[in-house]
Amino acid sequence: MSETLSRLDRARILAGLSDAGRAALSRLEVIPVLDSTNSYLSAGANAGWPGGAVCLTEQQTAGRGRQGRQWLTPFGASLAFSLLWRFNRPPEALSGLSLVTGIAVARALQNQQVQGIGLKWPNDLRWRGRKLGGILLESGGVGERFHVVAGVGLNVALPPKAGEQIDQPWVDLREITGNSELDRSQWAAGMIDELIRTFIRFEAEGFGGFVEDWNGFDQVRDRRVRLLLPNGAASGLARGVDETGALLLEAADGRITPYLGGEISLRLES
Numbered sequence: 001m002s003e004t005l006s007r008l009d010r011a012r013i014l015a016g017l018s019d020a021g022r023a024a025l026s027r028l029e030v031i032p033v034l035d036s037t038n039s040y041l042s043a044g045a046n047a048g049w050p051g052g053a054v055c056l057t058e059q060q061t062a063g064r065g066r067q068g069r070q071w072l073t074p075f076g077a078s079l080a081f082s083l084l085w086r087f088n089r090p091p092e093a094l095s096g097l098s099l100v101t102g103i104a105v106a107r108a109l110q111n112q113q114v115q116g117i118g119l120k121w122p123n124d125l126r127w128r129g130r131k132l133g134g135i136l137l138e139s140g141g142v143g144e145r146f147h148v149v150a151g152v153g154l155n156v157a158l159p160p161k162a163g164e165q166i167d168q169p170w171v172d173l174r175e176i177t178g179n180s181e182l183d184r185s186q187w188a189a190g191m192i193d194e195l196i197r198t199f200i201r202f203e204a205e206g207f208g209g210f211v212e213d214w215n216g217f218d219q220v221r222d223r224r225v226r227l228l229l230p231n232g233a234a235s236g237l238a239r240g241v242d243e244t245g246a247l248l249l250e251a252a253d254g255r256i257t258p259y260l261g262g263e264i265s266l267r268l269e270s
């Protein structure tokens, strides 16, 4: 753990929440070391925990990205947390939720005066083309018991040695802000608050209400991209998203096709 970072403090996180955020919270746990905050809350969800449960950790020993990829969370160097939510909407009405999670985290960073944060579809948090954070949405249960777990991993101050294991350009908040004494408890409160506020709004508006928010953070619009699909690939110009959160890809003949799905990855071509 970096000597300049203080430990996550549950009482201070609670105190930093808005009244509305606190009211929506059913549980707030800070656990020093976990395999994965998503796994922890998914197990809780399966055991019947109500929505509004949040779990934070100092270190994930088996942090996960999308499609079985690894997410590195060295002790005390990140903000790693998950939120369990039970939506009053059927699963098929949750299209775009993973983008919305990215919007919430990007907005929370903006609220802390972090400039230049953007999103790469569907939900990579980026700064000047480097990866600052990742988001993993998982769901389970059926009917009344259906739940979603939204996991967020954000680099605060990664030890350079640990960063060597990451196989793509990355960045942390220490470098972006020039501040090595970030108050992670305060930042965590802001993020949890924004995430809860955003999920409540999503419940009412669906993704349609967030297209403009997305446009404000979209870092790939009008860029040449390649989509890696479960069986193949597609190239073209990224033209933003539609009302479901699908990426709009313009082919060479000018035709625009929406692409949606948790197995799709986007790569910039230029």
Ligand code: ATP
Residues within 6 Å of the ligand: 064, 065, 066, 067, 069, 070, 071, 072, 073, 121, 124, 131, 132, 133, 134, 135, 155, 166, 167, 168, 169, 170, 171, 264, 265, 266
């Ligand atoms: P996609 O565009 O499909 O999301 P991705 O490769 O960025 O692709 P993620 O699931 O978002 O996939 O994140 C996992 C990847 O992120 C890892 O394979 C690794 O390259 C990178 N990574 C792992 N830990 C970190 C970290 N702490 N900071 C930045 N990048 C990381």
